[in-house]
Amino acid sequence: MTLVIMAAGMGSRFGGLKQIEPVGPNGEFIIDYSIYDAIKAGFTKVVFIIKEENYDIFKNTIGKRIEDKIKVEYVFQSMKNIKEGISIPEERVKPLGTGHAIMCLKGVVNEPFVVINADDFYGRDAYIKAAQFLKENTNDYAMIGYLIGNTLTENGAVKRGYCEKNDGYLTNLIESSVYKENNKIKVEPLDGRAGFYAGNDTIVSMNMFCFKPDMIDYLNDHFIDFVNKNKDNLLTSEYLIPDAVFERINNNEIKVKVIDTNAVWMGITYREDKDSIVKNIKTLIENGEYPEKL
Numbered sequence: 065m066t067l068v069i070m071a072a073g074m075g076s077r078f079g080g081l082k083q084i085e086p087v088g089p090n091g092e093f094i095i096d097y098s099i100y101d102a103i104k105a106g107f108t109k110v111v112f113i114i115k116e117e118n119y120d121i122f123k124n125t126i127g128k129r130i131e132d133k134i135k136v137e138y139v140f141q142s143m144k145n146i147k148e149g150i151s152i153p154e155e156r157v158k159p160l161g162t163g164h165a166i167m168c169l170k171g172v173v174n175e176p177f178v179v180i181n182a183d184d185f186y187g188r189d190a191y192i193k194a195a196q197f198l199k200e201n202t203n204d205y206a207m208i209g210y211l212i213g214n215t216l217t218e219n220g221a222v223k224r225g226y227c228e229k230n231d232g233y234l235t236n237l238i239e240s241s242v243y244k245e246n247n248k249i250k251v252e253p254l255d256g257r258a259g260f261y262a263g264n265d266t267i268v269s270m271n272m273f274c275f276k277p278d279m280i281d282y283l284n285d286h287f288i289d290f291v292n293k294n295k296d297n298l299l300t301s302e303y304l305i306p307d308a309v310f311e312r313i314n315n316n317e318i319k320v321k322v323i324d325t326n327a328v329w330m331g332i333t334y335r336e337d338k339d340s341i342v343k344n345i346k347t348l349i350e351n352g353e354y355p356e357k358l
């Protein structure tokens with residue numbers, strides 16, 4: 065089973081890979097715990113999607129820690145991974161989004177896979193359930209659904225995908241800004257519609273999807289539609305996984321099962337989040353979930 069880790073944005077967000085924040089007692093990064101959990105759940109290969117210019121430092125900083133424990137491959141998210149005849153402005157240097165990242169897997173990943181963000185801590189239960197889905201299901205896609213109350217930080221708003229489902233399958237996903245307001249959880253859709261309050265058990269997406277390899281082909285084939293639709297703002301527009309997923313749902317091409325997890329998200333959205341993560345990981349180590357030295 066393959067775990068795909070989207071890491072092309074890490075350099076820009078952290079000011080360079082050397083500045084990735086250690087959160088474990090021996091300098092471990094969040095990404096180290098993700099890979100540890102994936103191996104425990106039975107994954108046998110990890111594919112990092114990175115910027116080509118970060119290859120050496122990424123391999124030496126992160127890849128070398130795990131190369132003797134799981135098969136590792138690297139894919140570059142690059143403007144080179146776009147079909148001939150499609151023109152992107154030369155001034156565009158920022159990666160073109162998560163959909164473009166998955167496009168770049170063509171020819172490398174030919175089996176069902178799970179995709180995650182590099183800088184989010186997803187929790188062991190999420191990987192176990194994703195692995196079980198890959199083993200048992202050959203037709204549908206899946207999304208790991210988190211309880212919204214398990215994905216918040218006390219330090220400000222976070223971006224989450226507010227989910228609606230019917231009979232266990234995803235029917236809508238609204239990209240939203242989510243934060244606590246007067247001890248309530250406020251959801252403000254990014255598309256401008258009115259905000260609302262949500263209960264702690266509301267399901268949100270953390271961009272952890274179980275895909276078949278045909279998703280890679282779909283994204284490559286339909287990238288031209290994104291370019292044509294956004295031809296006037298290609299310097300900032302992003303080709304996103306949720307948008308492509310819902311195109312396929314609305315066209316009755318796929319169904320996406322929502323797999324609920326009680327796992328608790330951790331991440332460093334704000335600098336102040338680090339102390340909380342270090343403390344929580346220390347507790348998980350004390351409880352025996354992780355060894356002190358991964």
